[in-house]
Amino acid sequence: MRRRLIQSTLAVVLVVIAVFGVSLVIVETRTISNSAQERVDSEAIRLAGIVDSRLFAAEDVTGEILRDQVAQERYAVIRIPGKDPIEVGSRLSGQVISSTQRGEEGETVTVQEPRSSVTREVGRTLLIIGLVALLAVIAAVLLAIRQANKLASPLTDLAETAERLGSGDPRPRHKRYGVPELDRVADVLDSSAERIARMLTAERRLAADASHQLRTPLTALSMRLEEITLTDDPDTVKEEANVALTQVERLTDVVERLLTNSRDPRAGNAVTFDLDEVIQQQLAEWRPAYRSAGRAIVSSGKRHLTAVGTPGAVAQVLAALIENSLMHGGGTVALRTRVTGNQAVIEVTDEGPGVPADLGARIFERTISGRNSTGIGLAVARDLAEADGGRLEMLQAQPPVFGLFLSRTPLKSALLDEDEPTVR
Known part of the structure; x- marks a missing residue:
């Protein structure tokens, strides 16, 4: 593209120079020739006037007297009736510019000038025109290169941006070029890059959340299946199988919840439920793991x-x-329930060292972890709590106390109560 732009600009400039340059050369050549002829004519008229005045005064007319009246490069011949021709200057050879004038006393004056002077002046004029044309060509080439770079470089950048988008690098460049059409294309590409980046981030987040959230139910399910393989008691097998089926249902619910949140994180199926059932379910699922670690998990607080x-x-x-x-953590893990205002609170605490001071409130940020874990568990937990209108907070760092706050009144009912006018 650069080459075509430069070639087209240079061709236009050359055509313009050829048309106007040739015309200018013809006009200047004629002007110089006419000017030289006018000079010779003027010289002949002036010399004839001098001769007339001397003849009228009965003075002598000689070559010595007229020598100072004729320019050095010119040649003049004065013919007076009854006298020999008077020559001033050297006889010229080659092409000349000549002018003959007749005086009032009957004399004729002929003045000649070599045409080479006209040729030299025309040559100087042509040289000037040629230099101007060369400068015009150089300026045109530089301008064409600048314009070609101004137009081609943005297209190259936009092509690279499109290629990066296709290769999975959605970073926007936020680069503009001062050309409205190209800037519009750059805006569209940057907008597309931002949308792709958000989509990729959402997909990566969904994959990370899914791997983290599915790990716990799968681990619990595998423990139940191991219990089944290690026992021969039909009643124990039946009990563990029922628990495993419950965990499969929970696993299905986790998958559906993840897919729902990926489409709309605010979409929830909030209902009124019994906290004791959920807490007892968690205790039953985690007791084997805590028993294997030599630790205990208990619950306390307000029931029902x-x-x-x-x-x-x-x-x-x-x-x-x-x-x-x-x-x-460490030691015994306790789940305590209490009521504060219109909210039910579930506190989870243990006897471990707690949250390091350098983490503090950042403990809920993604990729923040006190040890070599994924660092997304608490972040996902907070998102899940907020999706149902609740909140998850760290109430105490050492020993660690986390509180899950849940409303005890359906949101729609609360809104209706607020909107309903008071009757007095």
Whole structure:
């Protein structure tokens, strides 16, 4: 593209120079020739006037007297009736410019000038025109290169941006070029890059959340299946199989919840449920793991509490907190329930060293972990809690106390109560 732009610009400039340059050369040549002829004519008229005045005064007319009246490069001949011709200057050879004038006393004056002077002047004029044309060509080439770079470089950048998008690098360049059409294309590519980046981030987040959230139910399910393989008691096998089926249902609920959140994180199926059932379910699932680690998990606090939320999501939040206590905490893990205002609170605490001071409130950020874990468990747990209108907070760092706050009143009912006018 650069080459075509330069070639087209140079061709236009050469055509313009050829048309106007040839015309200018013809006009200047004629002007110089006419000017030279006018000079010779003027010289002949002036010399004839001098001769007339001397003849009228009866003075002598000689070559010595007229020598100073004729330019050095010119040649003049004065013919007076009855006298010999008077020559001033050297006789010229070759082409000349000549002018003959007749005086009032009957004399004729002829002045000649070599045409080479005209040729030299025409040559100088042609040289100037040629230099101007050369400068015009150089300027045109430089301007064409600049314009070609200004147009071609952005297209190259946009092609590279499109190629990067196709190769999976969605970083926008935010580069503009001062050309409205190209800037519009750059805006569209940057907008597409940002959309692709958000989509890739959402997909990576979904994959990370899925791997983390599915790990716990699969681990619990595998433990139940191991219990089945290690026992011969039909009643134990039946009991463990029923628990395994319950865990499969929870696993299905986790998958559906992840897919729902990937489409719309705010979409929830909040219902009123019994907190005791969810807590007892978690205790039953995690006791084997804690027993294997030589630790205990217990529950205390207010019983028969109801809360508004998604039971599966609440179970996942509690599972994340219990798993964190198993991995990073120590001693006995306690789940305590209480009521504050219109909210039911489930606190999860252990006897371990707690959250390091350098982490603090950043403990809920993704990729933040006190040890070699994924660092997304608490972040996912907080997202799940907020999706149902609740919240997850760290109430105390040492020993660690995490609190899950859930509303005890359905959101729609609360809104209706607020909107309903008071009758007095």
